[in-house]
Amino acid sequence: MLTIYSDSHRLQHGRSELIDGTLKPCFETPSRADMVLAAVRQRDLGDVAHPRRHGLEPILRVHDEGYVRFLETAWQRWSEMGRDYDALPKMWQIRRLREAVPEHVEGQLCYYSMDCGTPITAGTWQAATASSDVALTAVDRLIGGERAIFALTRPPGHHAARDYCGGYCFFNNAAIAAQALRDRGAHRVAVLDVDYHHGNGTQDIFYHRSDVLFLSIHGDPRTEYPFFLGFADEKGEGEGLGYNFNFPLAAGSCVSTWFFALDCALEQIARFGAEALVVSLGVDTFEGDPISRFQLGTPDFVTLGARLAGLKLPTLFCLEGGYAVGPIGDNVVNVLAGFEA
Numbered sequence: 001m002l003t004i005y006s007d008s009h010r011l012q013h014g015r016s017e018l019i020d021g022t023l024k025p026c027f028e029t030p031s032r033a034d035m036v037l038a039a040v041r042q043r044d045l046g047d048v049a050h051p052r053r054h055g056l057e058p059i060l061r062v063h064d065e066g067y068v069r070f071l072e073t074a075w076q077r078w079s080e081m082g083r084d085y086d087a088l089p090k091m092w093q094i095r096r097l098r099e100a101v102p103e104h105v106e107g108q109l110c111y112y113s114m115d116c117g118t119p120i121t122a123g124t125w126q127a128a129t130a131s132s133d134v135a136l137t138a139v140d141r142l143i144g145g146e147r148a149i150f151a152l153t154r155p156p157g158h159h160a161a162r163d164y165c166g167g168y169c170f171f172n173n174a175a176i177a178a179q180a181l182r183d184r185g186a187h188r189v190a191v192l193d194v195d196y197h198h199g200n201g202t203q204d205i206f207y208h209r210s211d212v213l214f215l216s217i218h219g220d221p222r223t224e225y226p227f228f229l230g231f232a233d234e235k236g237e238g239e240g241l242g243y244n245f246n247f248p249l250a251a252g253s254c255v256s257t258w259f260f261a262l263d264c265a266l267e268q269i270a271r272f273g274a275e276a277l278v279v280s281l282g283v284d285t286f287e288g289d290p291i292s293r294f295q296l297g298t299p300d301f302v303t304l305g306a307r308l309a310g311l312k313l314p315t316l317f318c319l320e321g322g323y324a325v326g327p328i329g330d331n332v333v334n335v336l337a338g339f340e341a
């Protein structure tokens with residue numbers, strides 16, 4: 001399987017996130033992508049190609065222009081105030097506060113974010129646009145006739161909604177790819193999110209649409225991040241009613257429970273008649289993940305890949321989460337190798 005990869009991911013290297021009431025070193029690190037690339041090479045998955053630049057147009061198909069311009073200018077405006085540490089928001093536009101977009105960069109940082117774990121740094125814009133270019137180049141190759149492509153996207157994307165960042169995500173690579181597939185002729189596209197966390201951003205982007213089916217298997221938001229979305233009764237709205245499926249599973253759920261949910265999701269994708277599949281591939285479902293609580297073992301990821309291959313669809317894998325850095329490469333490559341076996 002071909003991998004698309006860019007070194008520019010290293011430009012996103014946040015210092016800290018607010019976790020358990022204290023600033024801790026970011027879990028989302030450059031070493032994650034380095035480890036995945038090393039495993040791709042070591043296990044001979046296939047060629048590794050660099051992305052081609054696609055510009056902002058395909059990003060603006062799913063993201064709000066004000067949000068995109070904010071990300072483009074945020075670091076410069078922040079650092080002009082004499083700050084050289086990461087930009088993190090410290091309050092939000094909660095109930096009964098005014099909804100207008102603030103003028104000041106600090107207010108905008110709060111307006112365009114969902115949490116305190118997603119630092120904007122000097123290299124964020126370049127890394128995030130490169131990550132989307134990785135996904136879009138994978139789309140080019142899929143349209144060109146490849147059966148499956150691995151987009152080694154970092155920073156990840158699935159928590160980024162139309163107009164906010166969060167959960168270590170800035171641009172929603174999987175959503176941008178799904179939209180690009182639609183724009184280039186696929187009538188129905190399914191996005192399956194197997195990351196431990198609900199793909200709130202992807203759900204947000206496609207919630208009112210029937211041409212992109214979104215399905216997510218994740219830790220129950222009653223106890224797990226992102227808390228405010230990902231419940232089973234979110235089924236889509238308007239045209240999109242019946243095209244959104246959430247499979248929240250209790251934290252600590254066993255492997256067979258997880259695979260039962262996967263079977264339900266695959267059945268819906270087949271029923272929908274998808275012409276292409278985008279997989280938001282987080283491996284934070286791993287038993288050893290430091291911030292998540294499912295129990296998949298390294299060999300289970302081979303099974304996941306094999307089941308996905310059973311759909312017999314052109315498939316684009318986008319990397320999302322996975323924070324057990326040592327095993328992340330084997331876990332990811334197991335999915336891809338299982339798909340190809």
Ligand code: Q9C
Pocket residue numbers: 017018019115116117156157158159167168169195197225282284291320321322
């Ligand atoms: N301060 C992905 O797996 N954890 N994102 C809560 C917030 C955030 C995970 C900490 C988890 C986000 C792509």
Ligand code: ZN
Pocket residue numbers: 195196197282284320321322
């Ligand atoms: Zn995750």
